[in-house]
Amino acid sequence: xxxxxxxxxxxxxxxxxxxxxxxxxxxxxxxxxxxxxxxxxxxxxxxxxxxxxxxxxxxxxxxxxxxxxxxxxxxxxxxxxxxxxxxxxxxxxxxxxxxxxxxxxxxxxxxxxxxxxxxxxxxxxxxxxxxxxxxxxxxxxxxxxxxxxxxxxxxxxxxxxxxxxxxxxxxxxxxxxxxxxxxx
Amino acid sequence: xxxxxxxxxxxxxxxxxxxxxxxxxxxxxxxxxxxxxxxxxxxxxxxxxxxxxxxxxxxxxxxxxxxxxxxxxxxxxxxxxxxxxxxxxxxxxxxxxxxxxxxxxxxxxxxxxxxxxxxxxxxxxxxxxxxxxxxxxxxxxxxxxxxxxxxxxxxxxxxxxxxxxxxxxxxxxxxxxxxxxxxxxxxxxxxxxxxxxxxxxxxxxxxxxxxxxxxxxxxxxxxxxxxxxxxxxxxxxxxxxxxxxxxxxxxxxxxxxxxxxxxxxxxxxxxxxxxxxxxxxxxxxxxxxxxxxxxxxxxxxxxxxxxxxxxxxxxxxxxxxxxxxxxxxxxxxxxxxxxxxxxxxxxxxxxxxxxxxxxxxxxxxxxxxxxxxxxxxxxxxxxxxxxxxxxxxxxxxxxxxxxxxxxxxxxxxxxxxxxxxxxxxxxxxxxxxxxxxxxxxxxxxxxxxxxxxxxxxxxxxxxxxxxxxxxxxxxxxxxxxxxxxxxxxxxxxxxxxxxxxxxxxxxxxxxxxxx
Numbered sequence: 007x008x009x010x011x012x013x014x015x016x017x018x019x020x021x022x023x024x025x026x027x028x029x030x031x032x033x034x035x036x037x038x039x040x041x042x043x044x045x046x047x048x049x050x051x052x053x054x055x056x057x058x059x060x061x062x063x064x065x066x067x068x069x070x071x072x073x074x075x076x077x078x079x080x081x082x083x084x085x086x087x088x089x090x091x092x093x094x095x096x097x098x099x100x101x102x103x104x105x106x107x108x109x110x111x112x113x114x115x116x117x118x119x120x121x122x123x124x125x126x127x128x129x130x131x132x133x134x135x136x137x138x139x140x141x142x143x144x145x146x147x148x149x150x151x152x153x154x155x156x157x158x159x160x161x162x163x164x165x166x167x168x169x170x171x172x173x174x175x176x177x178x179x180x181x182x183x184x185x186x187x188x189x190x
Numbered sequence: 191x192x193x194x195x196x197x198x199x200x201x202x203x204x205x206x207x208x209x210x211x212x213x214x215x216x217x218x219x220x221x222x223x224x225x226x227x228x229x230x231x232x233x234x235x236x237x238x239x240x241x242x243x244x245x246x247x248x249x250x251x252x253x254x255x256x257x258x259x260x261x262x263x264x265x266x267x268x269x270x271x272x273x274x275x276x277x278x279x280x281x282x283x284x285x286x287x288x289x290x291x292x293x294x295x296x297x298x299x300x301x302x303x304x305x306x307x308x309x310x311x312x313x314x315x316x317x318x319x320x321x322x323x324x325x326x327x328x329x330x331x332x333x334x335x336x337x338x339x340x341x342x343x344x345x346x347x348x349x350x351x352x353x354x355x356x357x358x359x360x361x362x363x364x365x366x367x368x369x370x371x372x373x374x375x376x377x378x379x380x381x382x383x384x385x386x387x388x389x390x391x392x393x394x395x396x397x398x399x400x401x402x403x404x405x406x407x408x409x410x411x412x413x414x415x416x417x418x419x420x421x422x423x424x425x426x427x428x429x430x431x432x433x434x435x436x437x438x439x440x441x442x443x444x445x446x447x448x449x450x451x452x453x454x455x456x457x458x459x460x461x462x463x464x465x466x467x468x469x470x471x472x473x474x475x476x477x478x479x480x481x482x483x484x485x486x487x488x489x490x491x492x493x494x495x496x497x498x499x500x501x502x503x504x505x506x507x508x509x510x511x512x513x514x515x516x517x518x519x520x521x522x523x524x525x526x527x528x529x530x531x532x533x534x535x536x537x538x539x540x541x542x543x544x545x546x547x548x549x550x551x552x553x554x555x556x557x558x559x560x561x562x563x564x565x566x567x568x569x570x571x572x573x574x575x576x577x578x579x580x581x582x583x584x585x586x587x588x589x590x591x592x593x594x595x596x597x598x599x600x601x602x603x604x605x606x607x608x609x610x611x612x613x614x615x616x617x618x619x620x621x622x623x624x625x626x627x628x629x630x631x632x633x634x635x636x637x638x639x640x641x642x643x644x645x646x647x648x649x650x651x652x653x654x655x656x657x658x659x660x661x662x663x664x665x666x667x668x669x670x671x672x673x674x675x676x677x678x679x680x681x682x683x684x685x686x687x688x689x690x691x692x693x694x695x696x697x698x699x700x701x702x703x704x705x
Binding site: 131132134135136138139140163164165166167168170171172174175177178179181182183185186190 | 286328351399
């Protein structure tokens with residue numbers, strides 16, 4: 007981790023040593039395990055607030071994966087938007103509506119076994135194709151973390167039209183949400 | 191860390207100049223929409239009556255650069271940037287935004303449809319107790335998304351444009367706030383739409399993972415001919431499923447009837463015509479530009495989608511007693527016909543694109559017209575039930591005639607527009623004598639007969655049956671709605687009698703090449 011952060015500051019890329027690669031790989035597997043366990047707990051828990059907090063762990067773990075991949079901007083966005091904004095929104099939603107805070111027995115959905123079956127099939131299909139498609143692909147050991155400056159550059163060159171479109175989208179969503187949510 | 195700062199300062203962008211003419215339609219709509227919003231904010235109630243007129247003017251003004259770009263066809267296709275020798279060609283400046291004849295026809299279609307939608311909405315919105323100025327602002331935002339969509343040749347632009355089309359539409363579907371049906375419409379549409387977006391994004395991320403670029407042309411170059419790997423197939427299937435929701439293809443159509451019935455009727459027309467067309471444009475862009483080498487995956491998938499979409503749509507439409515729901519299911523079925531050319535696009539992608547766009551143009555005219563009549567009739571009968579259309583010939587002969595023209599057109603009976611749209615589809619399907627194409631043509635032909643039955647049943651109600659409550663007082667048609675019916679009748683008749691007018695515009699060359 008430290009090594010990859012340090013290479014960021016250097017002009018010429020320095021290949022990672024095998025020890026560094028081993029550390030990064032181990033780190034990834036730990037995060038992956040945490041993500042999977044938290045995701046499973048999130049859908050099985052009977053408590054809405056606990057589910058939200060497990061989701062928080064999942065989202066934070068994904069942010070950590072972004073850091074390992076050198077996508078620092080994506081990681082920062084993940085933390086700001088998902089953990090910062092969406093989680094708070096979710097908890098507010100639980101708090102302001104009449105949802106019961108605490109454990110509920112009838113929270114389980116009747117057709118959860120069917121849902122489980124669908125997700126197992128989906129997992130098998132997607133897992134197989136991802137493994138088949140990218141299983142042999144290795145990260146370039148000389149890879150450089152993506153500088154936030156590069157992201158900014160691409161936003162204002164290649165993606166300038168969608169960037170402007172997003173600003174209109176946010177304004178429209180704001181206006182519409184006020185109209186729909188307003189009590190009158 | 192000092193090295194970082196040095197590179198940041200040194201990284202100054204050398205930027206080619208922007209082709210303002212190419213992006214003028216979007217900019218005018220952006221500025222116009224902002225103007226409408228600001229005027230509404232400043233003068234509030236005093237300008238409330240002017241907002242629809244102003245919005246429709248914005249659409250018409252935005253049409254001017256579309257026409258001048260078309261007339262000035264010498265330099266087409268053109269991009270967002272004017273590339274010259276002084277700027278190093280890094281590829282960053284090319285290909286994401288393309289203005290060619292194909293995108294110009296679609297922009298014209300979207301702006302004119304939006305104009306008619308505003309005409310349809312004017313009385314509906316001002317007479318009900320709705321927030322009407324905000325409604326027009328959202329329509330403008332949604333149409334901006336459609337214009338961007340027409341020119342998008344890159345995954346991120348397509349996704350953002352699709353969301354810009356959809357998110358205002360989710361909100362507008364729930365615009366009749368005091369009606370539970372409208373709340374249901376908005377909620378269902380949003381949930382299904384968000385679900386579709388998630389699937390779409392996953393598919394797109396797989397395509398990006400293979401190509402390492404979001405540009406459609408780069409994706410086409412990265413996938414070799416005939417190469418078939420599970421991950422590519424999964425990416426394609428997920429992407430097409432995502433678009434399938436947006437164009438309400440079976441089995442992803444479940445939101446359409448409830449949303450169409452619950453939403454304000456002018457918005458239903460907007461969803462059925464403009465929003466659906468935007469989904470098709472996205473589908474065409476991805477299939478034709480990014481996946482020309484993947485016909486072995488795309489064609490069978492779209493073939494099945496097209497076949498079940500037209501069949502299921504028609505069979506359910508047969509049983510509807512509510513005209514708006516019937517039009518919703520007929521729209522599902524029509525989406526099946528529009529998908530059909532994409533099931534045989536291999537080698538004839540330009541002809542397939544032309545057929546789909548021709549269908550979109552004619553469908554827009556006839557379907558907007560049908561919705562205009564529904565809106566006018568509902569002003570008197572307060573209902574969209576089929577039985578309430580009885581005896582309309584007695585008290586509104588002109589309207590009955592107009593509706594009959596739209597219904598004949600939807601059923602594909604010459605000489606009004608619809609037959610030409612269907613003819614183009616059949617011509618593409620039978621071109622090349624492929625078994626799959628001819629089989630789909632047969633299915634489409636059988637479906638056209640089924641569809642004719644319920645379309646003509648509406649006409650029968652209007653011409654021959656007595657009105658249910660014996661009330662034969664005339665309908666007062668406000669000028670805006672009259673103009674909408676007039677425009678759509680004219681477009682439907684002209685496109686059928688003189689199909690050359692449409693086919694000259696939609697005769698595309700090399701859509702896939704872009705820039």
